[in-house]
Amino acid sequence: MEKAVKKYWPIFLLPTMAAFLIGFIIPFIEGIYLSFCNFTTIKDAKFVGIQNYIEAFKDSNFLGSFKFTTLFAIVSLVLINVLAFLVALALTQNIKGKNIFRTVFFMPNLIGGIVLGYVWQLIFDGIFVKFDTALKLNETLGFWGLVILVGWQQIGYMMIVYIAGLQAIPGDIQEAAMIDGATRMQRLFKITIPNMMPSITICTFLTITNSFKLFDQNLALTGGEPLHKTEMLALNIYSTFYGRVGAEGVGQAKAVVFFIIVVAIGLLQLKLTRDKEVQQ
Amino acid sequence: MKKKLAVLGLAATMMMSLFAGCGGKGTSGGKDASADKGSVYYLNFKPEADAQWQELAKIYEEETGVKVTVVTAASGQYETTLKSEMGKSECPTLFQVNGPVGLASWKDYCADLSDTEVYKQLTSEDFALKDGDKVAGIGYVIESYGIICNKKLLAEAGYSMDDIKNFADLKKVAEDITARRDELGFDAFTSAGMDGSSDWRYKTHLANLPVYYEYQADGINNTKAIKGTYLDNYRQIWDLYINNSTTDPKQLSVKTGDDAVAEFVAGKAVFYQNGTWAYSDISSVGDENLGMLPIYIGVDGEENQGLCTGTENYWCVNAKASEADIKATEDFMAWLATDDTALKAICGSQGAMPSGADGMGFVTPFKKNLESDNLLVNIASQYVADGKTPVSWNFTTMPSETWKNEVGSALTVYASDQTDANWDLVKKAFVEGWATESQAAGN
Numbered sequence A: 001m002e003k004a005v006k007k008y009w010p011i012f013l014l015p016t017m018a019a020f021l022i023g024f025i026i027p028f029i030e031g032i033y034l035s036f037c038n039f040t041t042i043k044d045a046k047f048v049g050i051q052n053y054i055e056a057f058k059d060s061n062f063l064g065s066f067k068f069t070t071l072f073a074i075v076s077l078v079l080i081n082v083l084a085f086l087v088a089l090a091l092t093q094n095i096k097g098k099n100i101f102r103t104v105f106f107m108p109n110l111i112g113g114i115v116l117g118y119v120w121q122l123i124f125d126g127i128f129v130k131f132d133t134a135l136k137l138n139e140t141l142g143f144w145g146l147v148i149l150v151g152w153q154q155i156g157y158m159m160i161v162y163i164a165g166l167q168a169i170p171g172d173i174q175e176a177a178m179i180d181g182a183t184r185m186q187r188l189f190k191i192t193i194p195n196m197m198p199s200i201t202i203c204t205f206l207t208i209t210n211s212f213k214l215f216d217q218n219l220a221l222t223g224g225e226p227l228h229k230t231e232m233l234a235l236n237i238y239s240t241f242y243g244r245v246g247a248e249g250v251g252q253a254k255a256v257v258f259f260i261i262v263v264a265i266g267l268l269q270l271k272l273t274r275d276k277e278v279q280q
Numbered sequence B: 001m002k003k004k005l006a007v008l009g010l011a012a013t014m015m016m017s018l019f020a021g022c023g024g025k026g027t028s029g030g031k032d033a034s035a036d037k038g039s040v041y042y043l044n045f046k047p048e049a050d051a052q053w054q055e056l057a058k059i060y061e062e063e064t065g066v067k068v069t070v071v072t073a074a075s076g077q078y079e080t081t082l083k084s085e086m087g088k089s090e091c092p093t094l095f096q097v098n099g100p101v102g103l104a105s106w107k108d109y110c111a112d113l114s115d116t117e118v119y120k121q122l123t124s125e126d127f128a129l130k131d132g133d134k135v136a137g138i139g140y141v142i143e144s145y146g147i148i149c150n151k152k153l154l155a156e157a158g159y160s161m162d163d164i165k166n167f168a169d170l171k172k173v174a175e176d177i178t179a180r181r182d183e184l185g186f187d188a189f190t191s192a193g194m195d196g197s198s199d200w201r202y203k204t205h206l207a208n209l210p211v212y213y214e215y216q217a218d219g220i221n222n223t224k225a226i227k228g229t230y231l232d233n234y235r236q237i238w239d240l241y242i243n244n245s246t247t248d249p250k251q252l253s254v255k256t257g258d259d260a261v262a263e264f265v266a267g268k269a270v271f272y273q274n275g276t277w278a279y280s281d282i283s284s285v286g287d288e289n290l291g292m293l294p295i296y297i298g299v300d301g302e303e304n305q306g307l308c309t310g311t312e313n314y315w316c317v318n319a320k321a322s323e324a325d326i327k328a329t330e331d332f333m334a335w336l337a338t339d340d341t342a343l344k345a346i347c348g349s350q351g352a353m354p355s356g357a358d359g360m361g362f363v364t365p366f367k368k369n370l371e372s373d374n375l376l377v378n379i380a381s382q383y384v385a386d387g388k389t390p391v392s393w394n395f396t397t398m399p400s401e402t403w404k405n406e407v408g409s410a411l412t413v414y415a416s417d418q419t420d421a422n423w424d425l426v427k428k429a430f431v432e433g434w435a436t437e438s439q440a441a442g443n
Helices: A002-034 A051-058 A060-090 A098-110 A113-131 A139-168 A171-179 A184-213 A216-221 A233-243 A248-274 B002-028 B047-064 B078-086 B100-109 B151-156 B167-179 B200-206 B208-218 B231-243 B249-254 B257-265 B276-285 B323-338 B340-347 B375-385 B401-416 B420-441
Strands: B039-044 B067-072 B094-097 B128-131 B134-139 B143-150 B187-189 B269-275 B290-293 B305-310 B314-317 B389-391
Touching: A002 A248, A051 A060, A051 A248, A060 A139, A060 A184, A060 A233, A098 A139, A113 A139, A113 A216, A113 B249, A139 A184, A139 A216, A171 A184, A184 A233, A184 A248, A216 A233, A233 A248, A233 B078, A233 B401, B039 B047, B039 B078, B039 B323, B047 B067, B047 B323, B047 B340, B078 B094, B078 B100, B094 B100, B094 B134, B094 B323, B100 B128, B100 B134, B100 B314, B143 B151, B143 B276, B143 B375, B151 B269, B151 B290, B167 B187, B167 B231, B200 B208, B200 B231, B200 B269, B200 B401, B208 B231, B208 B305, B208 B389, B231 B249, B231 B401, B231 B420, B249 B401, B257 B269, B257 B276, B269 B276, B276 B290, B276 B375, B290 B375, B305 B375, B314 B323, B323 B340, B401 B420
Parallel strands: B039 B067, B039 B094, B187 B269, B305 B389
Antiparallel strands: B094 B314, B128 B134, B134 B314, B143 B269, B143 B290, B143 B305
């Protein structure tokens, strides 16, 4: 069996690698090249050097959206993970109908971001109309609106990951701790959480990168209003790319910067949480 | 080892043939039988006319055997769609730009149309979009906009359209209706929705008026730096719209284009700013009740102002398509401008399509243009016949989409809190934004 795998691995691997190459590596390299070009369609690019990057950093909206995105990422990271963990803890206890609850919590994740954005916009504005304001008029409302929307969507997903993690903790460790007289809190912080670190790594990674990459929900819920104050990085890149004649290169340059930021933050976070993982 | 290499080699050749397959298709057009005839791929801008274009394409294909593909971009997504379609190997042969600014980004793709039949069919040179001496685009539809009004409701309020000859009259009527709104049961204006489906009526169409008057005053038809001479007038009309409407100005950010149509059709408001293209949406109000007023903004001599008339729809032929395809596209355009069936479909309204469906109801700038039964179009022609000066569409010179969006957001913010400080945001977006955007766009 092993011999066969050794012999025929290219047949299994090459199609995937080819897809990865065509669908990811080639466009990625082309994208980096295009960020140094002036172009309308990707076929007629003209090399212009780092001009696009200079333009990108001159744009105050880009820096503003970076701040907004960072703030959003921090708030949603904490909120989503804490809530998802608590829900997961609750739903691994012996309560009636826990499978139904799990399904219900997970379901928002199955709806597309654009639809969610418009639905929540209707909900929020239906409430705000009573207070004589609207989501698109107030950046604070816009911010918390986004947090609520994304939380509602992602808590269920993270909950599933945490539930899987909780169920993988061997019962005998918990039992031993209990016999040794550890309290509930002690067990949570000394046994459960350290054993959950792999799940926490995955979930924090997902929430951080999801927050940075957030686009559909942002576009549909606030569209960056008022005056770009709720515009996140991805939306800023999109509106730069399509907003004016000849700005495609600038949008592309912003996208490369965006990529570097997301990768850097993702790697840093992986390193930080990986260090805390324990071997079972 | 040898075997491994062989497997690798096999996989590599498979992939090569895959790539070659893609590439080959792109260059040859894929079909040998119709290669000599070429084919047409039209990227349509107007979603409301999609069904009609599909039908015309089928008819043309039956008559001539030339394949015509029509794809329609979603509302507001034309540039986005065009950019991605143009990047493909089977790219549009017929597309459209919206005027000088749109042309700037696509001029390398526009074939010279000066020798084509469709260019010769134009009634006036003004309807061609030129890049130097090159005829880059052919205007194919002329449209007008203004303030559509419900004459019946206006009469109920005790006025007629003849009472409104300038901004002061309009203001008086609108504010009087607002003062008596409970008694009358309707408002002056439909909601000036700032949702993406409606905000173009204000950030683009209404903003055309201050731009137009400034160009007139300065004797120019394009500029890199707008002065904003008529911004106070812009504010006047915007104030009038938002403070005399069905909707609290704070709620405008969520109102859509459909909301405004619904309000107008249901008789909840007298005035509705939109153009001839909106006729089919509102025709249920009844032809006898519909009228159109010019958008008065309080400029001296505006009694003589007509509706805003022009085009932002120019057909361009993709210069990078194959020669056969370009020829086929030019023939298709000539057919559209001259063939009776095609013109009937384009100009006619009810039952004008061969299948019995409604036509597109356009006014074309072609010599063979047919009388329209679109009431709003006829009202627009009447204004011209009465000697009123049509306002040209200068919004095609607005420097970029970003500029429009910035003005739109500023208008929304101002509507929610009508202070001078917030109006300064509009001014800033309008004047400074114009300078930065035209510099960034490099035109």
